[in-house]
Amino acid sequence: MTISTGLGFLELMETPKGNYDFTAFEGRWQAYWKEHGTFRALPPTCGKPKYYVLDMFPYPSGAGLHIGHPEGYTGSDILARQRKASGYNVLHPMGWDSFGLPAEQHAIATGEHPAVQTRRNIDNFRRQLQMLGFAIDWDREIATTDENYFRWTQWIFLKLFRHGLAYVSEKPVWFCPALGTVLANEEVLNTPEGPRSDRGNHPVERRPIRQWVLRITAYADKLIEGLDALDWPDSTKRLQKNWIGKSEGAEVTFAISGHKSESLTVFTTRPDTLFGATYMVIAPEHPLVAKLTSAEQQEAVQEYIALVRNKSDLERTDLADKKKTGVFTGAYAINPVNDTKLPIWIADYVLMSYGTGAIMAVPAHDERDHEFATQFKLPIIQVVGSKESVDVQKAAWTGDGPMVNSGRFNGKTANETKTLITAELAAKNQGKAAVNFKLRDWLFSRQRYWGEPFPILWISKEDLARIPADSAVREFLPKEAVTCVIDGRDVCAVPLTSQQLPLTLPEVKSYQPSPTGDSPLSREPQWLNVWFDLATGATVAASEKQPGPLWVKASRETNTMPQWAGSCWYYLRFLDPKNSKEIASKELQAYWGCPDFYIGGAEHAVLHLLYARFWHRFLYDLGVLPTPEPFKKLFHQGLILGEDGEKMSKSRGNVVNPDDIVKAYGTDALRLYLMFLGPLEASKPWNTNGIEGVSRFLRRTWRLAIDETTGKPAAKSSGTTEPEELTRELHKTIQKVSADIETLGFNTCISQMMIFLNAAEKAPTISRSTLEDFIRLVAPFAPHLAEEIWSRLGRDGSISDAGWPKADAAKLIETTVEVIFQVNGKVRSTQKLPKDTTKEQLLALAKADPAVAKFLEGKTVLKEIIVPGKLVNLVVPA
């Protein structure tokens, strides 16, 4: 299909073809929209209410658009077009999440600069999206790889750095040898084969590597609280909530028998069960392991720890093997509520990474502890009672009940006891109320080339102390220095200033990451080593002469940011994509705010959607943004599966290419078919046969409006009269389509339009106004067809500005209704009756109906249910 820019618009209008020939006009209307800026968002001064519809922007892969892209984009496009027709100033932008691994891997393979390939892919994506006729404001196109974009990504990072939310850690992190980089917790999947990368499904392992980490845990509470007000799918909210994993309970400190100077602190959500604690468990990595282990247990403990360390990932996550393992340390803790001696065990079912890495075990009321206690024959003491009889020796009782075997707390509820015990412990300084989260800090650096470089340099501690009080470097300098050890030297992080942003990527000789886990940037000494001006933050190459006394030796951070960085805030940039002074002007922020509707896949539920909320909330707290949450309303489109019902993939050979469908059936048919396939949120298989149905609908709509022999408006639909029922059907259709667009029920919108079309074809005449209303309803779904018909009906301008029809309540009223007559709930007859037939009349009519009377013969009517306008149900003995 061609975009016919060479032919003049009017020239084609003079020689119209009569039949529905999408190849003749789809490209032409796309060119028209581009030329007239039809879908350009207007400035706030336009006086219209705003509507901001956003799609999750794509990663421009070399493979081009996948059929799943047009699915979600068509959904948002229908919404955007309907809002525009309804008089809104619509912002429907598009951009590119263009940093990322595939471009870098391509660069490694071919030596071509990732930017070159990225540009080519973007051009291809843009071409494909334009071919699909989306109502996008292309003037606002952005790419996360643009310098003018990522300078603000770097700016936000520096803000986080300034406020102590970015730090460096050397703790073990997930490293993926195949990808040559570390991954965030959110990017690692637990599979039966062990932990894998969510990209590419490669094995990952724990390695201690120096990393930048963002303190997302500081926002754990805010990120949970913020969810309540959001109009998001419940499942996604739940996912985030579970991922953050807040639990409330208490920290309890146990003295250790024979170790005066040591104590063991545990986190528990059940301080009420403290009397039921019969042993303690610490994680194999717990720092007290060595100190607590008695001489007799030394060998056994060392053996166990070695065993755990050598356990493969496969064994550790083995689903079938749930057997608990562990070893006794030989030490005892003292229960602070009753001074009982509790043996301290080591077991790998306790994780060092959660809570304090130690637990008090209450086997009577915790399933895991019960399993362990049974295995190692440890005592089980019930402290929570129950109404029904339970045997805690057989299974843990996790329900509620009055306390038993708990001394002074007996008979009290578990909840009361929680509070009382916590208070008692606090008074003795042996405990306090505490909250724990599953959420870990966000691992934010990657050992890659194709990402945003960190605007950070490393200098010595002594040089850091020399930064003048009025130095520009203090713009982003945190109160507490971020330090680490690089190549055996203690160094401190200093930020660039906003004047020096963006910090761009240097050209490199090789894109290959080093096997030691260093980024390709670490091999570019010219870029890496510089003189840094403590007064201004300026840099010059280290090969130059030292420019002045305040210029110190510095080396750049060589990691880059993860792909999530750029996608964390792109929705803000669309408001003001060319602004060089700030992310977006206050005025535009006040007008546009955040997206009114956000559509994208559910696979980002705890990645992009959590990260973006964190950054947004942080910027809100700083006063940079006016709202606390970025996405008020979120919708996930479902997957389009292959014709075989399996996920589309090259290896399965079941991939459907949007280009092919457009060529064969046209853009409108593809759009309509994707929407007609089923509910937008459902995963559903593609079926190329099914496209015939919607293609037929388009051709029939065309023939309803246009005479195929002349190409002029059809005589049948050019008058002013039509049957009353058709008018009613039109208004029903307006009502149904308008309502279902609100819930994105596009499949039922299309069904209703088909119903109308069926009725219109049967009607002897259709008024021009009814036809025009119908075409306006069709327009958001099949915009090219609608524009073409609209112009052939002699209307000027784009139909997208032609208004949205309103359902007339008066025209919807039906004078007669079909009433069903039931006997014992079974339909025996129906009658067309005036809408206002009274209950008494309905009852009499029902009883008189021969089909009903047959079933009443010789029986007494026990009950009469009469719903006026709907049904009569007569109940007789069976």
Next chain:
RNA sequence: GCUCAGGUGGUGGAAUGGCAGACACGCUAGAUUCAGGUUCUAGUGCCGAUGAGGCGUAAGGGUUCAAGUCCCUUCCUGAGCACCA
């Protein structure tokens, strides 16, 4: 294992507790056409005979005048989490 979402014709799917299967695809028959495609008409859940009627929304039970829809139990599918104390 836990949590959630589902299970409706040959297929995709419709159904504020009120005629289950709308709307399509496919199929069958007929018309149009030299033919293919297109287009049009009729039919299409199952049993029964083409009738009366009966049965039917994973299975079983319950609530109700009335259940695909609400409640309970079980089975199956999909998604997420996975020793989170």
